[in-house]
Amino acid sequence: MLISLSNYLHKRDRLRLVALLTTPVLWLVVAYLGALAMLLVTAFFTIDSFTGNVIQQFNLGNFQDMLTDAAYKNVVLRTLGIAISVTLICSVLAIPMAFYMAKIARPRSQKILVALVLTPLWASYLVKIYAWRTMLEPGNGVLDWLLGPIGIHSPGFGGPAIIIGLSYLWLPYMILPIYAGLERLPNNLLDASGDLGAHNFYTFRKVILPLIFPSLVAGSMFTFSLSLGDYITAQIIGGKLQMLGNVVYQNFSINLPFAATIAMIPVSIMALYLYLVRRTGALASM
Amino acid sequence: MHKKRLVSLIAVASVAALILAGCSSGSDSASDSGVPKVDMMKELGAGEGQVNIVAWAGYVENGSTDPNVDWVTGFEKETGCKVNVKNGATSDDMVALMKTGEYDVVSASGDASLRLIYGGDVAPVNTDLIPNYADIFENLKMQQWNSVDGVAYGIPHGRGANLLAYRTDIVKPAPTSWASVFDVNSPYKGKITAYDSPIYIADAALYLMETKPELGIKYPYALDQTQFDAAIEVLKAQKPLIGEYWGDYLKHVASLKSGGTVLGTTWQVNINLAKGEGTKVEGIKPSEGSTGWSDTWMVSSKAKNPNCAYMWMNHIASPAANAGVAEWFGEAPSNAKSCDLTADKNHCATFHAADDAYWEDVYYWNTATEACLDGRTDVKCVPYAEWVKAWSSLRNS
Numbered sequence: 001m002l003i004s005l006s007n008y009l010h011k012r013d014r015l016r017l018v019a020l021l022t023t024p025v026l027w028l029v030v031a032y033l034g035a036l037a038m039l040l041v042t043a044f045f046t047i048d049s050f051t052g053n054v055i056q057q058f059n060l061g062n063f064q065d066m067l068t069d070a071a072y073k074n075v076v077l078r079t080l081g082i083a084i085s086v087t088l089i090c091s092v093l094a095i096p097m098a099f100y101m102a103k104i105a106r107p108r109s110q111k112i113l114v115a116l117v118l119t120p121l122w123a124s125y126l127v128k129i130y131a132w133r134t135m136l137e138p139g140n141g142v143l144d145w146l147l148g149p150i151g152i153h154s155p156g157f158g159g160p161a162i163i164i165g166l167s168y169l170w171l172p173y174m175i176l177p178i179y180a181g182l183e184r185l186p187n188n189l190l191d192a193s194g195d196l197g198a199h200n201f202y203t204f205r206k207v208i209l210p211l212i213f214p215s216l217v218a219g220s221m222f223t224f225s226l227s228l229g230d231y232i233t234a235q236i237i238g239g240k241l242q243m244l245g246n247v248v249y250q251n252f253s254i255n256l257p258f259a260a261t262i263a264m265i266p267v268s269i270m271a272l273y274l275y276l277v278r279r280t281g282a283l284a285s286m
Numbered sequence: 287m288h289k290k291r292l293v294s295l296i297a298v299a300s301v302a303a304l305i306l307a308g309c310s311s312g313s314d315s316a317s318d319s320g321v322p323k324v325d326m327m328k329e330l331g332a333g334e335g336q337v338n339i340v341a342w343a344g345y346v347e348n349g350s351t352d353p354n355v356d357w358v359t360g361f362e363k364e365t366g367c368k369v370n371v372k373n374g375a376t377s378d379d380m381v382a383l384m385k386t387g388e389y390d391v392v393s394a395s396g397d398a399s400l401r402l403i404y405g406g407d408v409a410p411v412n413t414d415l416i417p418n419y420a421d422i423f424e425n426l427k428m429q430q431w432n433s434v435d436g437v438a439y440g441i442p443h444g445r446g447a448n449l450l451a452y453r454t455d456i457v458k459p460a461p462t463s464w465a466s467v468f469d470v471n472s473p474y475k476g477k478i479t480a481y482d483s484p485i486y487i488a489d490a491a492l493y494l495m496e497t498k499p500e501l502g503i504k505y506p507y508a509l510d511q512t513q514f515d516a517a518i519e520v521l522k523a524q525k526p527l528i529g530e531y532w533g534d535y536l537k538h539v540a541s542l543k544s545g546g547t548v549l550g551t552t553w554q555v556n557i558n559l560a561k562g563e564g565t566k567v568e569g570i571k572p573s574e575g576s577t578g579w580s581d582t583w584m585v586s587s588k589a590k591n592p593n594c595a596y597m598w599m600n601h602i603a604s605p606a607a608n609a610g611v612a613e614w615f616g617e618a619p620s621n622a623k624s625c626d627l628t629a630d631k632n633h634c635a636t637f638h639a640a641d642d643a644y645w646e647d648v649y650y651w652n653t654a655t656e657a658c659l660d661g662r663t664d665v666k667c668v669p670y671a672e673w674v675k676a677w678s679s680l681r682n683s
Binding site (some may be wrong): 047048049050051052053065069070071072074075137138139140156157235236239240242246247250251252253254255258 | 376378379381382383385401404405406407476484525528529530531534537544545546653655656669670671672674675678679680681682683
């Protein structure tokens, strides 16, 4: 039966392709592009001011509200700042860690280190953020208890707390691509650079960094986009600070079209980011 | 290349067209005038085996929070209706949840009930099918937030005031006025909380009624533009004092317990939960009075389990269940016979269940409309949609 089916398909290229691609294409078009299109369309609707029912009538009011109210400009800048900080912190932490894992550690401990980097991903996101809430609690949190005696205090709930929390959460997503990139980097390039008299830092800047740049970009796409859309971390350890995701969360129950308008911002920022990444050519060598 | 682009364009366009078609056929637009016509249930049938409820935290307890607090298990055994509950953090949440059509019953406050009625999201309630309706306090029945044109849209649940919580071991002297949460020189700066919902604007308006009588605010849900702007100014000045705004009551209780929050608006149930965990905290109704709620059990116009929904509404209005909720949540019960069944025999006296004078300075949550709710006709009031925008702007600035 299976064999006859396989014989049948063997002769029919086209049918084979259709059978193979129908599900993923449907998924992509309906669930993914469909949701995006829906978002775009909804952003132009408005609501009945009393009942909150969505009125399907083309209208630019939401965009006008978003652009004229300085509060939303601030929240965009704040969110961008957080996403960029998280990406920078993750890169700075990830490069030495990945370098040690790929180039210095013995093969046996290499595997253990990879497993260790992955372990935080086994725990639930919420558990980790609530743990950070306990850590950062001003006055009687773990951080204050531990570092208080040497004069360092918890930053409390707010922007710095969000940056710490998100950097912690997304660090593995930055380490893994860089680790993979460094593994592909031949050791003799480093030796050659040394032999020719380059200092360690010079080797890093002129040899390693250019070669792992695509991996760095791959990692930054995770850390940047995940930070850009996050709202739960801000809710739990952000104090009264809000990110773009919170604005969407805050509005989607009351004013869905406005929430859709706001949601277009991270989508456009990501699209622009991917476009810039593509121009650097990093995507092609990934 | 061009051909490829064309194909993808067509694909996107066809998806968009599909979605638009789905939209326009699936929705019923509410007319601006009057209430959408929804049929009332005529007679009670057999239970459907389950009921999906949207409620305030603490209204539907099955013993999982506290083994002694349970008025759900008995109901499930008796009727065979399994109770699934979804807690709403704010009235806006509840309205949104009810619009999905996934839920059968909701405990709506006054700032949600009318929106639900006029949005066609809830059905009129046939009170003849609810035997316990007879024992509800007469002055809670057929009020402007639970009926329209003499048609009942729900069963009164109970009422209470939003309180001022303070940590008795930290905040000294004990506060007596809402001024303590609006004082820009407060020693508790950074440890004050406020309720994270546009309806909190009314709390600022209430405070202004006392402190700035020249604004002429008579009712905190009827604010003309000048009064509204003044309330927003109060909230802007308050923002630096706030550590966290609360919407999630469990996080709020945790903050009270840890001392991250020492002062701010709350519900009695949160005080009870925090006290249960050993926190030194009290809640008072300040001298200015308070905002508050008078809740109504309503049934969805798209209820999939209407019979179980009616059974639930009858059950929750019964003296025993009503007494249980009232005592657990810390509010005045709606069933006159509940007062004999509370564990604390003074509960109804403490919460002023039948004391009309007490409720005079409690302003139940209401939905602001352009036509001023305090009866003024010479000005337009700021409708709730503008409250939402102002709140969103304030929170994100």
